[in-house]
Amino acid sequence: MSDSSILTSYQGGCPDTRYSNDRRYGKQLNYKLNTAPTAWVVGQWLLARQRGQPLSDLANKYCDQALAGTTNKALQWLIASALHVC
Numbered sequence: 001m002s003d004s005s006i007l008t009s010y011q012g013g014c015p016d017t018r019y020s021n022d023r024r025y026g027k028q029l030n031y032k033l034n035t036a037p038t039a040w041v042v043g044q045w046l047l048a049r050q051r052g053q054p055l056s057d058l059a060n061k062y063c064d065q066a067l068a069g070t071t072n073k074a075l076q077w078l079i080a081s082a083l084h085v086c
Helices: 039-050 057-068 073-082
Strands: none
Touching: 039 057, 039 073, 057 073
16 A cells, blocks of 8 residues: 655655655656746747646636747747737
């Protein structure tokens, strides 16, 4: 029986996190962005959002910012051409 506070993975490395299935130690996953995502990542999020796929709150935030106005030429093209937003 595993403890719900213990992560499950085969990866190991950091003594701060214990994994339940293999009794190894490893590094906890980082879900924080230290830098802004690249334009191609935001573009993929925009396309996924257009297809109706669920996105995280953070991804939706960056999509909203791009749709509100961006200086990135690639995102401007994607928004105007592929997403048909004027």
